[in-house]
Every structure is written in C-alpha cells, then in structure tokens.
Amino acid sequence: MAGSIEQLNIKQFQNDLLHWFTNEQRDLPWRKDQDPYKVWVSEIMLQQTRVDTVIPYFNRFIENFPTIEKLAEADEENVLKAWEGLGYYSRVRNLQAAVKEVHESYGGVVPNTPEEIKKLKGVGPYTAGAILSIAYGVPEPAVDGNVMRVLSRILLIWDDIAKASSRKVFEEAVRSIISHENPSYFNQALMELGALICTPTSPSCLLCPVREHCQAFHEGVQDQLPVKTKKKSTRHVELVAAVLKDHQGRYLIHKRPEQGLLANLWEFPTVEKSKLIKPKDILQDFMKHEYDIHIQLDKTSFTAIPHVFSHLTWDIEAYSGTIENEVKEAGNMKLVTAEELTNYAFPVSYQKMWKAYLESVKEN
DNA sequence: AACGCGGGGCT
DNA sequence: AGCCCAGCGTT
Structure with missing residues (x-):
C-alpha cells in the first residue's frame, strides 16, 4: 500500500521531531556556532563519510584554516595534506576553489540563496540545502541518504533511492513538511534520527520519537525500506x-x-x-x-x-x-x-x- | 541515468 | 564479503 503525506499530522510530527533533537542531539564540533564557513567545511567532509571519522579532521582543518581568507590563500599542497586519509580528494580541491570564488567575488561572505550557492564547486543539492538551512535558516531541503531512509519509512515511499531521480521525490516531501520556524533543526533532526535511531538495518523503532507518525512501522515493513538496488561488483x-x-x-x-x-x-x-x-x-x-x-x-x-x-x-x-x-x-x-x-x-x-x-x- | 571517486566500520 | 556512510562532477 502506498503512503502519503496527507496521512501525516505535520505540526505534531515537527513538534515531536524538534523536541527530540533539542534534547538528544550529539555534541559535535561544527555545532558550536553557525559560522557558514565551518558549516560548509563540515558538510563537505561529511559527504559519504561518518561523523566519527570526520571529527578529528574537522578540528585540525579549522585549526589550520580558520577562515575563508586563510583557506583561500593556503598552499594547495598543505590543504591536501590536511585531507590526507579522508578520501574523495576532489572534495577538498573543489572546496578550496569555491572558497577562493567566495573570497574574490562575494567579499568573503558565503552566498545565502539557492541559485548562487549551487554555483560553487562541490556544492550540490544536498550541501546547498544544508548550508542554507543550518547557517542561514532558509527552509530548503537537505536530502542525503539518512533523509531518504527516514522519510521512505515515515511516508512509505517505495521509490528506489539508488536512482538519481528519486531525490526529487524526497525533496518535494521535505518542502511540504519542513518547519519554517526552525529549518536548521528540522533538517539536522532528520539526519540525526537516521544516524541514531532509524538506522539502515534493525532500526530502533521502540526508541523512536516519531514512531506514532511512521507509516512503515504501522504496517510492519520498516525492514523492507528504503528500496535500494545494488550496484555491480568491483x-x-x-x-x-x-x-x-x-x-x-x-x-x-x-x-x-x-x-x-x-x-x-x-x-x-x-x-x-x-x-x-x-x-x-x-x-x-x-x-x-x-x-x-x-x-x-x-x-x-x-x-x-x-x-x-x-x-x-x-x-x-x-x-x-x-x-x-x-x-x-x-x-x-x-x-x-x-x-x-x-x-x-x-x-x-x-x-x-x-x-x-x-x-x-x-x-x- | 550511470559511473568514477576513498576509506573505514558494521553485519 | 558486502553494505553503508550528512554526495558531487562528468559523461
């Protein structure tokens, strides 16, 4: 049976989710302030990379390159060295190129509109939404793997999340349920829920703060979601x-x-x-x-x-x-x-x- | 739409 | 031995 957003009590869902995140969120170094630059660095590091792996890299990176200006003027060899072992090295080359762009064309201020921020190298749909919502409070979706998993269960969405086209389905879902009072916490809460409770295998539904809103739990199919086709071997x-x-x-x-x-x-x-x-x-x-x-x-x-x-x-x-x-x-x-x-x-x-x-x- | 792109931790 | 992870750029 297909789920729907109509079945969701949006206001109550927002309240339950935000209340949980307010009380239970992890103490992470990039949550100490909302400096757009630090939010940006953390979001790039967190692409396809676990929180525990990122923490020491983030702290060292910010120590070495504390501001947009410092990173813009840094020697590329040193920047790469700071990323050593983190993987997906084009991330940091794109980050430095984009930081230079912000330094030179935006007066060192990270742009706060979807149109401008998406033009920056390495800033795709997810990272754009994450920076806009977390640093600037703009109600844009930030759909990553966590969000697709969580929402596939809550809203009973059976689209294959391995397909690129599915992301738009989830972005539209977020647009219709995001809290306009606190977009930052709403997006972060969905991801935090995916990381701590609504995990890929054996989700902790009995501990879930939004279990009452979850259509997959209601139908007992949380273990069958999200649908994700496998890729071929190496x-x-x-x-x-x-x-x-x-x-x-x-x-x-x-x-x-x-x-x-x-x-x-x-x-x-x-x-x-x-x-x-x-x-x-x-x-x-x-x-x-x-x-x-x-x-x-x-x-x-x-x-x-x-x-x-x-x-x-x-x-x-x-x-x-x-x-x-x-x-x-x-x-x-x-x-x-x-x-x-x-x-x-x-x-x-x-x-x-x-x-x-x-x-x-x-x-x- | 599919593929290339790191590394580590969990099942 | 896969699967997954706060994805993006290229083709």
Missing part, C-alpha cells in the same frame, strides 16, 4: 611499486595526475603488472624508459598491500631498491628526505607501504 588491479633511495639517502616520490583516482596525491613509483613480464622487470624498464632513472631492486618484496576502494581493488607488491644514476627532478618526480616526505599527502595504501618499509629497514 574490478581487480595488480600493481608493483618501489621505495627507491638514492646515494644521498633521499627517496623518490611521484605526483599522480590531476584527474582521476587519487588525483594530485603522491605515491612511490608504481606500475600495473603484466602477465608476460616479471614485476621487477616491468618496474625497472618503466623507470628507465619513462624517466631515464636506472634502478636496482632488492631480491624479494618487503610487503604486499591489499587495498579496497569502493569501485576497485588494488594489490600492490612493494620492493625496496636504489637509484643508480643522476635523477632529473620534474614537477611530478621528486627526491625527498624521510623527514620531508611527511609533508606530502599520500593515499593510505602508500602510508602503509612506507610504514612497512621502515619496519623492514629496522629489522635489517
């Missing part, structure tokens, strides 16, 4: 990499391309394996022909790094070795000391590799 890539030291004890690092996977992050020289050629030979030939760097690799690899992304899996076999000739440093190829190396942003897989390398050196 592909697998085999790589070989090397931690290479020159005769002065410096290490060779390579900057990844500015587009695609792990864009602009640093790595140890890496190539994809091939069926016909031995991994060490592939790496040696690649370094020689691509960069004119002659290397000598140790007999056996010191570690193997398995790494799971959302859409693919890496297996990296890692060797240590030495550089035998003079290296011409280019923009994307650098020799750095072990200490300098810590100033560059590496993907987690290469952080693990470096750690394993240091351990292997310690043993010998």
Whole structure:
C-alpha cells in the first residue's frame, strides 16, 4: 500500500521531531556556532563519510584554516595534506576553489540563496540545502541518504533511492513538511534520527520519537525500506611499486595526475603488472624508459598491500631498491628526505607501504 | 541515468 | 564479503 503525506499530522510530527533533537542531539564540533564557513567545511567532509571519522579532521582543518581568507590563500599542497586519509580528494580541491570564488567575488561572505550557492564547486543539492538551512535558516531541503531512509519509512515511499531521480521525490516531501520556524533543526533532526535511531538495518523503532507518525512501522515493513538496488561488483588491479633511495639517502616520490583516482596525491613509483613480464622487470624498464632513472631492486618484496576502494581493488607488491644514476627532478618526480616526505599527502595504501618499509629497514 | 571517486566500520 | 556512510562532477 502506498503512503502519503496527507496521512501525516505535520505540526505534531515537527513538534515531536524538534523536541527530540533539542534534547538528544550529539555534541559535535561544527555545532558550536553557525559560522557558514565551518558549516560548509563540515558538510563537505561529511559527504559519504561518518561523523566519527570526520571529527578529528574537522578540528585540525579549522585549526589550520580558520577562515575563508586563510583557506583561500593556503598552499594547495598543505590543504591536501590536511585531507590526507579522508578520501574523495576532489572534495577538498573543489572546496578550496569555491572558497577562493567566495573570497574574490562575494567579499568573503558565503552566498545565502539557492541559485548562487549551487554555483560553487562541490556544492550540490544536498550541501546547498544544508548550508542554507543550518547557517542561514532558509527552509530548503537537505536530502542525503539518512533523509531518504527516514522519510521512505515515515511516508512509505517505495521509490528506489539508488536512482538519481528519486531525490526529487524526497525533496518535494521535505518542502511540504519542513518547519519554517526552525529549518536548521528540522533538517539536522532528520539526519540525526537516521544516524541514531532509524538506522539502515534493525532500526530502533521502540526508541523512536516519531514512531506514532511512521507509516512503515504501522504496517510492519520498516525492514523492507528504503528500496535500494545494488550496484555491480568491483574490478581487480595488480600493481608493483618501489621505495627507491638514492646515494644521498633521499627517496623518490611521484605526483599522480590531476584527474582521476587519487588525483594530485603522491605515491612511490608504481606500475600495473603484466602477465608476460616479471614485476621487477616491468618496474625497472618503466623507470628507465619513462624517466631515464636506472634502478636496482632488492631480491624479494618487503610487503604486499591489499587495498579496497569502493569501485576497485588494488594489490600492490612493494620492493625496496636504489637509484643508480643522476635523477632529473620534474614537477611530478621528486627526491625527498624521510623527514620531508611527511609533508606530502599520500593515499593510505602508500602510508602503509612506507610504514612497512621502515619496519623492514629496522629489522635489517 | 550511470559511473568514477576513498576509506573505514558494521553485519 | 558486502553494505553503508550528512554526495558531487562528468559523461
């Protein structure tokens, strides 16, 4: 049976939801004030990322870049370093680009209209609504995964939330039930409810402050919602990499391309394996022909790094070795000391590799 | 509309 | 071994 908004006592629902959020909301660092810049930073970090993961990153990031002006003027390398390990690195490149735009074109004031704020890089429908409602009290929907799950249950909406078109259904639902007295709390409460009570599996309906309003609970189908089709599985890539030291004890690092996977992050020289050629030979030939760097690799690899992304899996076999000739440093190829190396942003897989390398050196 | 894009924690 | 997470940009 299809649900409907007509069956919802909107005023009572708002009261119950806002009362619960007022009393039960978590004490989070980005809730200490409503500075649009801090709300913005937190919302970008929270995209596809859990609250517990974000908290330490948010605190460090605001310490390093406390204002729009500071972030606008910061060195991109340092900004990326502050994001290291958080994932989806294009988020922070877009954030800095957008902050520069606000700094230069809006006098440093985050715009407060849907039309203007959505033009900013990295600010889509969700983030626009979140900033507008939380920082400025504008009654715009902020529909994320939590909100779709919660409302699919309360309003008995059976649309497939994996489809992009479904978001509009939920946005219209929010428009018709959002509190105009407190849009900020209303949007945050829906998300907080999704995070604490109305969870993906085994929701805590008996603790739910809006259980009386929930059509899925009424019909006993809360476990069948939301409807979400699964996506296909990941592909697998085999790589070989090397931690290479020159005769002065410096290490060779390579900057990844500015587009695609792990864009602009640093790595140890890496190539994809091939069926016909031995991994060490592939790496040696690649370094020689691509960069004119002659290397000598140790007999056996010191570690193997398995790494799971959302859409693919890496297996990296890692060797240590030495550089035998003079290296011409280019923009994307650098020799750095072990200490300098810590100033560059590496993907987690290469952080693990470096750690394993240091351990292997310690043993010998 | 579908896909690429990180990393970690839970079931 | 998937699934999910305070999604967005590109194609």
